[in-house]
Amino acid sequence: MEYNTTINAGEESFSDLAADEKIIEGSIEDLEREMEEMKVSYQNKTLALQRIQVADALRSKLMDNDDNSKVIWDTMKRIMKLSTAILKSQQESRELEEKLNEVKQSRLALKRAGECKLTQILEMKRKRKEELxxxxxxxxxxxxxxxxxxxxxxxxxxxxxxxxxxxxxxxNWAKDPALKAVVLQLEKNMTDI
Known part of the structure; x- marks a missing residue:
């Protein structure tokens, strides 16, 4: 009995350990997920800070009004033109894609209508053939x-x-059995057939 009690107590402690391990694994996964989110957040904040620093450095350099600032101005103007051209091209691309989708939809509708008409024609041919x-x-x-x-x-x-x-x-056909069968057969009305 003592051995059984010890073994049963050991089994209970193993099941408690398994449950604790699952809880710990779930906590570790949660912490890893939070750590990954923190890394992404840190990188985004670092990029935003760097952009602000670059913008501030450009602003201070532009205030100098020297040859380097003119080159920066020209570069910024060129970047703005290119950005405008990119946005315009993207808009045109979207419009062309919309037109292409409309053409595809109308083509699909025509294809379905053609299939429907073909089915109707085949059905009419089949009915006509049956009628013939x-x-x-x-x-x-x-x-x-x-x-x-x-x-x-x-x-x-x-x-x-x-x-x-x-x-x-x-x-006397009644006395002759063969002749009698013939006469009786002749009595049948053929219009009843």
């Missing part, structure tokens, strides 16, 4: 019906002729 096939089948059915009607009329006529011949011959 139906008309052909319908015409074939009409011809078949006409032929069937003619055959029925011919068969009925032949049946009547055979009945007339058998009855006119004076043979």
């Amino acid at each position: 096939e139906n008309m052909e089948v319908s015409d074939m059915l009409k011809k078949a019906r006409r032929n069937l009607q003619q055959e029925i009329q011919m068969t009925t006529l032949l049946q009547n002729i055979f009945q007339g011949l058998i009855i006119g011959s004076g043979v």
